[in-house]
Amino acid sequence: MPERSKPSLQSKHSSHFARIERARRKPGRVQGPCVDLAHGGGGKAMRDLIDDVIVSAFGTDRQSLQDDQARIALAPLMATGDRLAFTTDSYVVTPLFFPGSDIGKLAVNGTVNDLAVSGAKPMYLSCGLVIEEGLSLEILRRVVGSMAEAAQAAGVTIVTGDTKVVPRGQCDQLFINTAGIGVIPTERNPHAQGILPGDVLLVNGTLGDHAAAILLARGELQLESAITSDCAALHGLIDSVCGEVDVHAMRDITRGGLSAVLNELAMASEVGLVVDETALPVRADVRGLCELLGFDPVHMANEGKLVMAVAAADAQRALALMRAHPLGQDSAIIGVARDNLPGMVTLQTALGERILDMLVGEPVPRIC
Amino acid sequence: MCLGIPGQVVAIVDEPKLLGLVDVGGVRRVINLSLVRDEQQPLATLVGLWVLIHVGFAMSRIDEAEAQRTLTLLAELGELTEQELAELADQPRAELHHEAEHAADAASDQERSR
Amino acid sequence: MKHVDEFRDKALGERLFARIAALVPRAQRRLGRLPVSRGGQPIKLMEVCGGHTHTIFKYGLVGLLPEDLELVHGPGCPVCVLPIGRVDMAIELARMPGAVLCTFGDALRVPGSELSLLQVKAQGADVRTVYSPADALTFAQHHPEREVIFFGLGFETTAPSTALVVREARALGVPNFSVFSNHITIMPTLRALLESPELSLDGFVGPGHVSMVIGEAPYAPVAEQYGKPLVIAGFEPLDVLQAIVMLLEQLAQGEARIDNQYSRVVPPAGSLLAQAALREVFEPRASFEWRGLGSIPSSGLQLRAAFAQFDAERRFQLHEAQVPDPKACECGKILAGVLQPWDCKVFGTACTPQTPIGACMVSSEGACAAYYNYGRLTTLRQKRSSTRA
Numbered sequence: 001m002p003e004r005s006k007p008s009l010q011s012k013h014s015s016h017f018a019r020i021e022r023a024r025r026k027p028g029r030v031q032g033p034c035v036d037l038a039h040g041g042g043g044k045a046m047r048d049l050i051d052d053v054i055v056s057a058f059g060t061d062r063q064s065l066q067d068d069q070a071r072i073a074l075a076p077l078m079a080t081g082d083r084l085a086f087t088t089d090s091y092v093v094t095p096l097f098f099p100g101s102d103i104g105k106l107a108v109n110g111t112v113n114d115l116a117v118s119g120a121k122p123m124y125l126s127c128g129l130v131i132e133e134g135l136s137l138e139i140l141r142r143v144v145g146s147m148a149e150a151a152q153a154a155g156v157t158i159v160t161g162d163t164k165v166v167p168r169g170q171c172d173q174l175f176i177n178t179a180g181i182g183v184i185p186t187e188r189n190p191h192a193q194g195i196l197p198g199d200v201l202l203v204n205g206t207l208g209d210h211a212a213a214i215l216l217a218r219g220e221l222q223l224e225s226a227i228t229s230d231c232a233a234l235h236g237l238i239d240s241v242c243g244e245v246d247v248h249a250m251r252d253i254t255r256g257g258l259s260a261v262l263n264e265l266a267m268a269s270e271v272g273l274v275v276d277e278t279a280l281p282v283r284a285d286v287r288g289l290c291e292l293l294g295f296d297p298v299h300m301a302n303e304g305k306l307v308m309a310v311a312a313a314d315a316q317r318a319l320a321l322m323r324a325h326p327l328g329q330d331s332a333i334i335g336v337a338r339d340n341l342p343g344m345v346t347l348q349t350a351l352g353e354r355i356l357d358m359l360v361g362e363p364v365p366r367i368c
Numbered sequence: 369m370c371l372g373i374p375g376q377v378v379a380i381v382d383e384p385k386l387l388g389l390v391d392v393g394g395v396r397r398v399i400n401l402s403l404v405r406d407e408q409q410p411l412a413t414l415v416g417l418w419v420l421i422h423v424g425f426a427m428s429r430i431d432e433a434e435a436q437r438t439l440t441l442l443a444e445l446g447e448l449t450e451q452e453l454a455e456l457a458d459q460p461r462a463e464l465h466h467e468a469e470h471a472a473d474a475a476s477d478q479e480r481s482r
Numbered sequence: 483m484k485h486v487d488e489f490r491d492k493a494l495g496e497r498l499f500a501r502i503a504a505l506v507p508r509a510q511r512r513l514g515r516l517p518v519s520r521g522g523q524p525i526k527l528m529e530v531c532g533g534h535t536h537t538i539f540k541y542g543l544v545g546l547l548p549e550d551l552e553l554v555h556g557p558g559c560p561v562c563v564l565p566i567g568r569v570d571m572a573i574e575l576a577r578m579p580g581a582v583l584c585t586f587g588d589a590l591r592v593p594g595s596e597l598s599l600l601q602v603k604a605q606g607a608d609v610r611t612v613y614s615p616a617d618a619l620t621f622a623q624h625h626p627e628r629e630v631i632f633f634g635l636g637f638e639t640t641a642p643s644t645a646l647v648v649r650e651a652r653a654l655g656v657p658n659f660s661v662f663s664n665h666i667t668i669m670p671t672l673r674a675l676l677e678s679p680e681l682s683l684d685g686f687v688g689p690g691h692v693s694m695v696i697g698e699a700p701y702a703p704v705a706e707q708y709g710k711p712l713v714i715a716g717f718e719p720l721d722v723l724q725a726i727v728m729l730l731e732q733l734a735q736g737e738a739r740i741d742n743q744y745s746r747v748v749p750p751a752g753s754l755l756a757q758a759a760l761r762e763v764f765e766p767r768a769s770f771e772w773r774g775l776g777s778i779p780s781s782g783l784q785l786r787a788a789f790a791q792f793d794a795e796r797r798f799q800l801h802e803a804q805v806p807d808p809k810a811c812e813c814g815k816i817l818a819g820v821l822q823p824w825d826c827k828v829f830g831t832a833c834t835p836q837t838p839i840g841a842c843m844v845s846s847e848g849a850c851a852a853y854y855n856y857g858r859l860t861t862l863r864q865k866r867s868s869t870r871a
Contacts (some may be wrong), residue, residue, distance in 0.1 A: 021793055051802065150567045209767060224389075224396040269619050278492075287483065288393025291373045292421070294587075294846070349493045349720050352542020354856040361600075365613050366586025367371050367423055367531050368847045370558075370639065370717055370847070372691050372747075374485035393483050401614060402646060403755045418485060420694065420747050423586075425643045426754065428694045428747050430485055435746035442494050442724055445501055466828025471686020 021170050027051045039347050040165025050163060053141055057148040058127070058158045070159035072124060073179075075201060081183040085120035087111060089178035094172055095141065098211075098217035100192030102124060104146035105175060109233045111180040112154045113252040116235035119188030120155065127161035128177035133168045143174065154233040163200065164189070188310070192268035194248040199337040200315035201273065203323050204237060205230065205330040206281045208300030211363075212289050221293070225285050226272045232304030237325040241308070245318045250308040257299040260358045261307055262345045268290055269309075270342045275335035275356060279348045294366040300348075301362045309337060374423040377401070377414045388414060390421060398424045413462055483748045485746070489718030490541075498723040499546050505730035506548045511682070512734050517550055523761035524552040526682065527729055528819055530672065530846030531689035532559030533717050539852035543720040554681075555673055555815040557775060558689055560636045560664070562841040562848045566805040568664055569594035570720045572760055573795060575631050577609040582625070583662075584618035585633040588612045591844045595805050598844075615647040615661075622651075622659035623738040629852065634663045639691040641665040641783055642756035645763035647770075648785065648792050662794040663784055666770060668692050669700050670781035676708045679819045685729040687722065688714040692743040695760075697752025698740050705738040716744035752841045763789055773841060774814020813840035816849050830854060 016246065028048030030039070038045040077084070085216060091107040104137065115122040128149065131140065151158050213229040215221060234252065241247060249263045258280075266273045282290075282297045290297055310318045315333055322328030347356040377399075386402040388411070404419050404426045405411060419426035429435040507517065509525050516522025529535060537554045538544060544553060557563050574596050577581035583599070590600045590611065603609035608628075612618050615632050622630035634644045644661055651659045668689060675681055688701060693714040704712045711732040715725035725743040732739060742748055749819070763786060770782025785793040794800065807813060808831070814828040823829050833839040835851055842848035846855075 053864070055433030154610060218619075220611075221396060222617070225394060227395075249519040255847050262662060283394075284483070288391075288395040291483065291486065292375075292392050292397070293394060294371045308825060347542075349541045350490050352496045352544070352546045355858055361591070364590055364611050366588045366846055367586045367640060368588050370536075370689070370691050372639070372717070374483075398553075400545055400643075400646065403642065403759075408524075410526055420691075422691060423643050425646065426615050427639070427642075427691070430750070431746050431749075435485060435488075438724070438743070438746055441490055442498070442720060445497060445724070445727060454830060479613050 001354075034137055035131050035133065035140060035165055037061060037133055037167065039164065040131070046077060050108055052162065052210045053137065053270035054127075054129075054161065056169045057141070057144045058151070059148070060157070060159060067265060069327055070124065070126075072159070077123075077183050080121055081185040081263075083184040085118045085182040085184050086179070087114040088177065090112060090175060090177040092172065092175050093214065096139065096173060097110075098229060099213045101231035101303070102143060102146050102212075103174060104143035105134060105150040106231055107176040107178045108147050108150035108154060108156070110254070111178040111304060112233045112235060113303075113306070115180050116233070117190065117249070117250045117252050118182070119190050119238070119247070120158050120182030120184040120237055122180055122182040122233075124181050125151065125158045126158050126177075126179045127158050129161070130165045130171050130175040130177075131163065131165045133165055135173055136308075139158055139243055140174070143176075146257070148234070154235065155216050170298055170343050173301065182243055188242050188247070190247040190250040192243075192249055192251070192263070192265055195269035195271050195273075195309040195337045196248060197271055197337050197339040198312050199309040201262075201275070201307060201309055201314050201337070202260070202283065202296040202315065202318055202322065202331060202333050203253070203336040204234070205295045205305055206283045206286065207253070207302060207305065208282065208290070208295075208297035209283055209285045210285045210303040211257070211300035214301075215289070218310050223289065223292070227283065227285050227289070230304035232300055232327050234246065234304065234327060235304055237327045238306070238324060240325050241318055241321045243356050244321060245314045248309045248311070248320075250306055253302040253305045253307060256358055257297070257301055258307065259298045259345070259356050262356065263358050265309070266345050267343045269337070271339065272339040272341035272343070273337055273344065273345045275347050277347050279332050279334050283330050283331045294368075295363045298356060301364050307334075312336075372420045374418050375399070376418050377416065377423045377426070379412050379415060381410050386411060386428075388417065390426065392421070397424070403427055404429050427460065483740050487718065489720040490809070491720065493499060494720055495723060497729060502730060503548050505734055506550045509684075509730045509733035510550060511576065512701050512736055519549075520543075520661070523685050524550045525683045525730070525733065526552045526554050527687060528556045528683045528713075528725060528802065529556040529557040529687040529722070530558040530668070531687075531692070532562065532798060532841065532845065533691070534687055534715065534722055535845040535849055535852050537557070537717055537719055539856035542723065542856070544857060554683060554819040555816070555852075556675065556819055557772065558637065558692075559817075559842075559845050559847050559849075560640075560666060561592060561845035562817060563666065563772045563775070564589070564635070564664060564814065564841060565773045566593075566595055567771065567803045569598075570805065571664060571795075571802060572609075572633050573597060573602050574796060574800065576602050576609050578629065578798065580627070580817070581629045581631060582608045582610060582621065583631050583633060584612045584615075584621065588845055589633060589635060591838065593838060593840050593844070615644050618662065619647050619651055619659055622656055622777070623654070626675060627659055628658060629706050629831065631658070632661045633709055634661045634665055637666055637668055637689070638693045638760065639689075640697045642753070642759045642766060643672065645759040648763050648789055649759065650790055652789060660792045660794040661785065663764070663782075665783040666772070666781055667765065668696070668784065669703075670771070671775070671779045672701070672704060674775055674778050676704065678818060681818060683710065683819070684733055685710050686712040687725050687729070688712045688766065690714055690716045690721070690748060692792050693744065693752065694733060694742055694743070694746045695753050695756045697748070698742055698750050699711070701740045705740050709738045711738045712740050714740075714742045714744050714748055716747060719723075725766060729753065746803040762786075771802075771804070774817040808839050813842045813850075816842050823850040830858070852859050
């Protein structure tokens, strides 16, 4: 009987070797129920976390991920406009999930809005994560999934990012930084110094919703209500207006509320801004919350609202265009710019007139 | 110590602890009702009433009749002034002073006799 | 919003302004005064309560009132009248290891000798804002390992809520809860103002929510002994304007009575249940220090002996230090109605809401904060001096 040739030691090793290599090249699968320090170590555990949780959600091109940076061709950008808009923001909100939104959706829409209010078409985002050791992977997947969904809805791509894991206690569960670039069409130039006396001010809807939703979600004040965050990407609404009207200035209303934005604009443009308090759109339940706690909706944050200034002759058209958009149904004309008292914002109440200044710090519930 | 806001009692949440759910423009909070309760009546009789809320406690029941009376008085105060002013507009200057006093006096007498 | 919006109505407001304009000269004539334009004195009405100061500025009412009517802002702002020494005591409590100091938001940024509660919190002390004293008690029940202290502030409006919470703490036997009481009462303050030689007032807009508790009777001496009218007012702008009309009418007729504009909320006898809770839990202190007004007898409330374990001052053996106000600070005179905010040398420059020197600038209803935040337009139109008696 002829001897069956046994596989040589060499070829046995080489088939094991090939098997291991095949396994090694498969996309990673993250291990464990929560994020641990190894996931931030730059080694295999981190590779698995990125592959399995982040990249798979964002749908980023695997080939482009092999470089340290995203590479974006200039020519298509220059066909869209003549300036790059570039912004960054960090998101540290607690709790991570709240009525109407979450930190992920916020991180995408917030940066999209910061680009969009320059008139830019938002295009690419980066995503930097600082994760506290012990954060559950289920929560991380939910947040990242939410970012992916928001990015898709906004028509932007997350093309690059960074992930760090810090020891327990060194950050509050999850911090996100997003930077974004967009391209500004040549004919658009809304800017803070752009308001002229006689211009009309408009907002696209109700004030203070986001701040109210966060307060409710924190649960410390034990309030019940149907208020939800107004977190939304505004570039579609902005496009519909900028397509027809020359917007002189535009800002999104975030921390500090309408009062902060108007004061900054008044000072930058060196005009006086007069606001009609009775024209400000505010939800009845947000008003109820403000009356109960002693807050003023003009100082409270939004995440899906903007204020714009247009020439008086364009005001009705701008209003109609915003109202026609799903994110602008409660749009309103809220005030005018004038030359006297430049740099100051005044509020015409139902009765007399008063100054509208920014708050020093955060609004706190008061008894007096 | 002045931030008090009207709210409507919509439900009783804990009878022994005298806690109820009060609605302020669509926002609801559990409020202590011990200062507005009538010990002869069950707590549930408060449901539907308007109360003045301060730091989580209902401090007083809002009297609807008095609220209406106040508003009526406010409206009437204004009307008398317009009437006086209309009369005064036709008067020569010298008599204006006397007329104004007389009209205002008459108005106040009328109010006081209510 | 019901019971709110009706009292902010523009058309009714305009009528009230017209009425006030018609009544002011009549009141002056009755008091034997010339108009200001001819070298005479304005009618001076004090709104005692900080909540009224807030309304007056928030709705821009001052700019619409006649020049011959001056509103003097009184000391009814429980945060503004807190002496520095008491703020320091609150900070001392907050710094105790394991302690949690629960406070209303109003007190967070009031400067003590060196720091405010907000700054002490930034340094690591556990200072939490609460909406209600009941929330502080609930927190204590959920955290038996912490010493929870509630910073009790406010006049007779707020003190009954503290009283009810202390009563419940005793009934439930909560061992880790106490109150640092800085509650104060209104009548001793009013007397001190009426006795003050620097101040000459023609009438008072009375504190609506304090009255909701104490009723009308305690104010009787204002009219009977001092001959000044006092009208209890609600906090919406039309309430304040209507109360001013009622005061002017009394002045025009040479009357001095206690009257109640806020009858929809304030029963003549006040709240008997709230008064009973106050009597059960609190007793007047021999005297209490008021920023700017000095020591006023029987004006502060402390917990009775039966509730001693819930009294943070006794429990933690705190001692009150008399800390003088900063030299530049004129809060005292402003609280006493002797100076207007813009008369203070540091107003708007060294002392601003961002960098407050005194409490009048920190509290949202302090005259200086209200004026700075809302009302500084009026200096462009009117220049009033404080040198008028």
